[in-house]
Amino acid sequence: MASKVLDPDNINENVKKCVYAVRGELYLRASELQKEGKKIIFTNVGNPHALGQKPLTFPRQVMALCQAPFLMDDPNVGLLFPPDAVARAKHYLSMTSGGVGAYSDSRGLPGVRQEVAEFIQKRDGYPSDPEHIFLTDGASKGVMMMLNALIRNEKDGVLVPIPQYPLYSASIALYGGILIPYYLNEESNWSLDFSDVRNQVVIARNKKIVPRALVFINPGNPTGQCLSVTNLQDLIKFCYKERLLLMADEVYQVNVYQDERPFVSAKKVLMDMGAPYSNTVELVSFHSVSKGFLGECGQRGGYFEMTNIHPQTVEELYKVASISLSPNVVGQIMMGLMVTPPRPFDISYPQYQAESKAIIESMRRRAHIMTDGFNKCEDVVCNFTEGAMYSFPRIKLSKAAMDAAAQAGKAADVFYCLKLLEATGISTVPGSGFGQKEGTLHLRTTILPLEQDMPGIMAKFQKFHADFMAQYSDYSVSSRL
Amino acid sequence: MASKVLDPDNINENVKKCVYAVRGELYLRASELQKEGKKIIFTNVGNPHALGQKPLTFPRQVMALCQAPFLMDDPNVGLLFPPDAVARAKHYLSMTSGGVGAYSDSRGLPGVRQEVAEFIQKRDGYPSDPEHIFLTDGASKGVMMMLNALIRNEKDGVLVPIPQYPLYSASIALYGGILIPYYLNEESNWSLDFSDVRNQVVIARNKKIVPRALVFINPGNPTGQCLSVTNLQDLIKFCYKERLLLMADEVYQVNVYQDERPFVSAKKVLMDMGAPYSNTVELVSFHSVSKGFLGECGQRGGYFEMTNIHPQTVEELYKVASISLSPNVVGQIMMGLMVTPPRPFDISYPQYQAESKAIIESMRRRAHIMTDGFNKCEDVVCNFTEGAMYSFPRIKLSKAAMDAAAQAGKAADVFYCLKLLEATGISTVPGSGFGQKEGTLHLRTTILPLEQDMPGIMAKFQKFHADFMAQYSDYSVSSRL
Numbered sequence: 001m002a003s004k005v006l007d008p009d010n011i012n013e014n015v016k017k018c019v020y021a022v023r024g025e026l027y028l029r030a031s032e033l034q035k036e037g038k039k040i041i042f043t044n045v046g047n048p049h050a051l052g053q054k055p056l057t058f059p060r061q062v063m064a065l066c067q068a069p070f071l072m073d074d075p076n077v078g079l080l081f082p083p084d085a086v087a088r089a090k091h092y093l094s095m096t097s098g099g100v101g102a103y104s105d106s107r108g109l110p111g112v113r114q115e116v117a118e119f120i121q122k123r124d125g126y127p128s129d130p131e132h133i134f135l136t137d138g139a140s141k142g143v144m145m146m147l148n149a150l151i152r153n154e155k156d157g158v159l160v161p162i163p164q165y166p167l168y169s170a171s172i173a174l175y176g177g178i179l180i181p182y183y184l185n186e187e188s189n190w191s192l193d194f195s196d197v198r199n200q201v202v203i204a205r206n207k208k209i210v211p212r213a214l215v216f217i218n219p220g221n222p223t224g225q226c227l228s229v230t231n232l233q234d235l236i237k238f239c240y241k242e243r244l245l246l247m248a249d250e251v252y253q254v255n256v257y258q259d260e261r262p263f264v265s266a267k268k269v270l271m272d273m274g275a276p277y278s279n280t281v282e283l284v285s286f287h288s289v290s291k292g293f294l295g296e297c298g299q300r301g302g303y304f305e306m307t308n309i310h311p312q313t314v315e316e317l318y319k320v321a322s323i324s325l326s327p328n329v330v331g332q333i334m335m336g337l338m339v340t341p342p343r344p345f346d347i348s349y350p351q352y353q354a355e356s357k358a359i360i361e362s363m364r365r366r367a368h369i370m371t372d373g374f375n376k377c378e379d380v381v382c383n384f385t386e387g388a389m390y391s392f393p394r395i396k397l398s399k400a401a402m403d404a405a406a407q408a409g410k411a412a413d414v415f416y417c418l419k420l421l422e423a424t425g426i427s428t429v430p431g432s433g434f435g436q437k438e439g440t441l442h443l444r445t446t447i448l449p450l451e452q453d454m455p456g457i458m459a460k461f462q463k464f465h466a467d468f469m470a471q472y473s474d475y476s477v478s479s480r481l
Numbered sequence: 482m483a484s485k486v487l488d489p490d491n492i493n494e495n496v497k498k499c500v501y502a503v504r505g506e507l508y509l510r511a512s513e514l515q516k517e518g519k520k521i522i523f524t525n526v527g528n529p530h531a532l533g534q535k536p537l538t539f540p541r542q543v544m545a546l547c548q549a550p551f552l553m554d555d556p557n558v559g560l561l562f563p564p565d566a567v568a569r570a571k572h573y574l575s576m577t578s579g580g581v582g583a584y585s586d587s588r589g590l591p592g593v594r595q596e597v598a599e600f601i602q603k604r605d606g607y608p609s610d611p612e613h614i615f616l617t618d619g620a621s622k623g624v625m626m627m628l629n630a631l632i633r634n635e636k637d638g639v640l641v642p643i644p645q646y647p648l649y650s651a652s653i654a655l656y657g658g659i660l661i662p663y664y665l666n667e668e669s670n671w672s673l674d675f676s677d678v679r680n681q682v683v684i685a686r687n688k689k690i691v692p693r694a695l696v697f698i699n700p701g702n703p704t705g706q707c708l709s710v711t712n713l714q715d716l717i718k719f720c721y722k723e724r725l726l727l728m729a730d731e732v733y734q735v736n737v738y739q740d741e742r743p744f745v746s747a748k749k750v751l752m753d754m755g756a757p758y759s760n761t762v763e764l765v766s767f768h769s770v771s772k773g774f775l776g777e778c779g780q781r782g783g784y785f786e787m788t789n790i791h792p793q794t795v796e797e798l799y800k801v802a803s804i805s806l807s808p809n810v811v812g813q814i815m816m817g818l819m820v821t822p823p824r825p826f827d828i829s830y831p832q833y834q835a836e837s838k839a840i841i842e843s844m845r846r847r848a849h850i851m852t853d854g855f856n857k858c859e860d861v862v863c864n865f866t867e868g869a870m871y872s873f874p875r876i877k878l879s880k881a882a883m884d885a886a887a888q889a890g891k892a893a894d895v896f897y898c899l900k901l902l903e904a905t906g907i908s909t910v911p912g913s914g915f916g917q918k919e920g921t922l923h924l925r926t927t928i929l930p931l932e933q934d935m936p937g938i939m940a941k942f943q944k945f946h947a948d949f950m951a952q953y954s955d956y957s958v959s960s961r962l
Contacts, residue, residue, distance in 0.1 A: 004763055004789070004790075004791050004794075005631070005693055005694065005724060005725060005726040005763050006630070006631065006726060006763055006790050006791055006794045007791050007794065008791055008793040008794050008797060010633075011630050011631065011633065011794055011797060012629060012630050012631070012632060012633050012656075013633065015629065015630050015797055015798075015800075015801055016797060018800065018801065018804065019800075020800055020803045020804050022803070023587055023800075023803035023806075031586075042578070045584060045806070047578070047579070047583050047584045048579075048582075048583075049578075049579030049580055049582040049583040050578040050579040050583040050584070051579070052579070053579075055580065055582045057551065060548050060549045060551075061549055063548040063549070064545040064546070064548040064549035064552065065545070067541050067544040067545040067548055068541045068542055068544070068545035070538065070541075071545065071561055074560075074561055076557065076560040076561055077561070079555075079557040079560065079561075080552055080555055080557055080558070080560075080561060096779070097523070097528070097530075097531040098528070098529075098530030098531040098532070098533070098534075098779075099530055099536065099779070100779045100780060101529075101530040101536045101775075101776060101777045101778060101779045101780060102528050102529075102530040102531040102778055102779045103526065103528045103531070103771075103778040103779055104779065105512075106504060137618050137781070137805070137808075137809060138805060138806065140804065140805040140806060141805055144804070144805065148493060148496065148655075149487070149492050149493050149496050150486070150487065150492065150493070151493060152491075152492065152493050152494065166804075167804060167805075170804045171804060174629075174801065174804065175493075212486055213486065243486060244486060245486040245487060282485055282486050282487055290584075294582075295582060296582045297582060297583055297584040297806070297807075298577070298579075298580070298581045298582050298583045298584055298585065298807065298809065298810035298811075299581060299582060299809060299810070299811065300618070300807075300808070300809035300810075308485070309485075309487050310485050310487055310488050310489055312489040313485075313487045313488065313489050313492055316489060316492060316496055316497060317496075319496075319499065319500075319501055319504075320496055320499065320655065322501045322504035323499065323501050323621065323625070323648060323651045323652060323655065324618070324619060324621040324622055324625065324648075325504075325526070325619065325621060325778070326778075326779065326781075327781070328618060328779065328780060328781035328809045328811065328812055329779035329780070329781075330779075330780065330809065330811045331809055
């Protein structure tokens, strides 16, 4: 019989090439187990509300009113909503052309883009132009749009830190480019190793690959490190020298759990450096409502800001954005709310402050609980989660465990994570999904389970790990026989 | 000086190739004029709320409660929300893993996909499998995902009706494929001309193009025709014989303004035909919350259903969907609400019925007002808008007008539409944005201005048209001199 048009053998090769581990084998198995009634702790993806984090009250009040503006004509509205939420809902609705049910401009609502520009200006101390800001359905969609425009053919390469967030590897594969890996240095807390960056560019060029862009994630995903200003300066100088577009994934900028290196944006560092950097280095910076203390992943709000990008290319990107008409308007308003929190004299200010502070402070404590918990295990080493939402412990497995994995036809880290899932319900992602130095094995987990659940989860992990290591010990009775 | 990485000369050629007229030159000029203070009637895009259509009350009540679930713990909730809205909000929230702020599965919430399957089953009388339904950020994103998977290289072709909705031409260009045009027959109300479809496939194959899929839009955009069951059977037989994927754009299925040919889905026709069609022809059907009577464009909710698609390819599409994590959850719930309206015994039923009926009945009247209004003009011919949201009148321009357009460096229809915009504020899209038979000129406008505004708008158009024709008459004093 003739094959189908959409036979797997007949579809776009690039679609098949991409791999997305965060929702890969482990996630699929966890979903199956959940269907069978097993309690699963989904720490495979940074999805705070799924693990019990409550949404902040004020943004949700505003959003409810934006969805149902007729409530504001009801004399009882004041019984359920504070006046500053009503005022803010009116503010955002006035920016739309017909409420949240109308398409916006394909770059997003001009009013929200203005608010984002003001946020950036306040954060960095440098002007930001709303015409260079596009709102997107989450940061991922923005990253994909940029990579699609950047990658011209199968010789175009993008430098990506390894371990990396697989959005990058998957999108680069989907758009037919080449990922040029540069390795972060686990021994010095996942720091940037510039000699490796330089080296990889040389290797790539020798293979006739054209390096076009360099991605960094700060704070790091899955590695949790925070970059120093010096690191950022070096990256910018490198991009200047090598003529690379710098893609700054800064979605975790609020999730910082150490005080030595507060978040500084690539935009600010670039502007601080002055000419010839500040007026030539092409930079695209990404941000999102999904992370920080909002954690509003499901609302799909994101933006990117373009610096030193050719105006005609900005127009081309506008055209591409137009094909799917507009990002979702609810996510855009959530972005407006994120960058414009209640002011000190607003009625909702104290509650907003209390709620947001409680979340970030708890995340900081959880980062410690988790890192410490991993480091208490034999043959597990974990750098401190300085920022973002993940721990990425290294697991040293015995030969017996490696052999068992090979026999099961699984990569060793996948084997370990599957066993962990079956034994404890903890759903993680094997390090191979992010890339890891050959000979090393890791897993990624989020620090997002509720704080009160965290000690129990770490105890479960520790017990599992001890049992696993005992079962697959190279010196066990069975292997000595 | 060295050129930039993202110089327009240096970006992906496919990005540059795509054209998206709905937000093209006319839209940009209209936006400029609006900024200058001119009142613009945006009939360039099917965006009902932007032209004053009110959202339906019940779905927005549910959505408000989903955004602010804490309202349901408030003793005063009953003052602002009916109990069936509260019950429905709880129903949808129970489908999520943490409310609208949590990522869903990348294919969408299983509960909503189940509701979509039940809707399809009830509509068509055939089973529908939720595992073959993906929720998307509007139908456009689903179309783009399918085209990206389908198009393997620059020899893969997709048959698209001309005039067409430029989502198709733009996406096919973006993903590097070839658009194979088949022309609708304006003289017989934009009917399908099968001899042309067959002919175009032969022409394409002679050029070594591989036809892979056939797109149809029913009811048609921009042409407004409704396909007969016979048309659909012929399309299915053709796809069977030529091994083409059938892409059924059915987003306007509720927008039907004639009674002879009620909407019948391609899925139903395919199933009615039985083997070998029903079990082999690959079909993907698209639907949206943006059209119908909801018109919830800004919420970005859509779905596609796959029939006879290889299961492994479904898995590949799932993987691609995973890269951007999940469609926006609010749009998904809006889809659930669309396919599961209040039932006759629900408190909100009478209001929902009244609101939805009023919108569709008014659209039907507006379709008549608009078509009749165009046909009253000399040198304008307009097929009746049987369905969808658009009129696509043909304008016959004088030689003098054509010469003036050429002198201004504009296509003649662009020239006409720009003059219309400047004179009246009516923002339309030139027919060339959709494709039109050589030697013909059209414009697309929506039937969406409020009914009470419609006579005034048509009067403005008629006056403009008469003035334009007088100004550019081939027999005017100036041209006779």
